[in-house]
Amino acid sequence: MTEILEKYIPQASVVSAFELIKTHKVHLxxxxxxxxxxxxxxxxxxxxxxxTVNASLNKYRFLITLVHEIAHLEAFTKYxxxxxxxxxxxxxxxxxxxLPFLRPEVFPNQLLPLLARHFKNPKASSDTDAKLALALKQFDPENDKNYIFEIPFGGHFRLYNGKIFKRGNQRVKRFECLEVSTGRTYLFNPNAEVEFLK
Incomplete structure (x- = not known):
């Protein structure tokens, strides 16, 4: 199992992550x-x-996701x-x-302050923390995706399911976007990944 983990998470986190998996008898x-x-x-x-964890995640996002899911297991078991x-x-x-993973041997220095802030009150997804999501994205392989907040007002974008939207105003945190084919308005998180139609 450690050989498999080495392909997906930072080297310095493998032993500790494997211990979590073993302790909780997780089928990963x-x-x-x-x-x-x-x-x-x-x-x-x-x-x-x-x-289950997506194979396509970069090693830092993979580790955060793995620990996120083990936290569900442990919280349900305990409470x-x-x-x-x-x-x-x-x-x-x-x-x-x-906490044991938040150190420079595991995460790059530029991520540590963002992770420290995020883990003061962790959200359901690291993707809802716009600054952290953007910082993590720089470790992803190159792709043609943009975040909603990068799409200009009035710009069009396509979702993974093929639906096309026009970006509207920002509310407090989320963006109003108009589905072009139906005229219905939807709210999007600022760091939802979409394909910008130029």
Whole structure:
């Protein structure tokens, strides 16, 4: 398992990540990219804990996602299945599990202050933290995607499902976007990845 982990997460995090997997008896499955999520946790009918993580993630995002999902497992085990999936119990668990990884041997120096800020109150997805998401994106392979906040007002973009939108005004955090074919307005997180139609 450590040889597999070495392909997906920073070298200095492999031993600690493997210990988490072993301690929690996790069946880790690395899967093809899913557009809607980076990973997920399921307790199987046979009682086994299965965590899936997208193979396409860069090594820093992969590690954060893996620990995020193990935090779900640990929080549900410790506090019961009735807690909110991303509630206070999960946040505290995620913070504690992530703390040993927040060091310069694991993450580049430019990410550490952003991670420290993010983990004061971790969100359901690191993607909802615009500064952290943008910083993590620089470690992704080159692609033709842009974030919504990079699309100019009135600019058109395409989603992974082929639907075309026109970017509108920014509300407090999210952007109003008009679906061109239906005229319906949707709200998008600022760092949703889309294809800019120039």
């Amino acid at each position: 499955k690395i899967v093809n990219e899913r557009v809607t999520r980076h990973g997920d946790y399921q307790k199987m009918p046979n009682g086994q804990h299965k965590i 019961g299945r009735l807690i909110k999936p991303h509630g206070l119990e999960w946040k505290r668990t995620f913070q504690l599990l992530m």
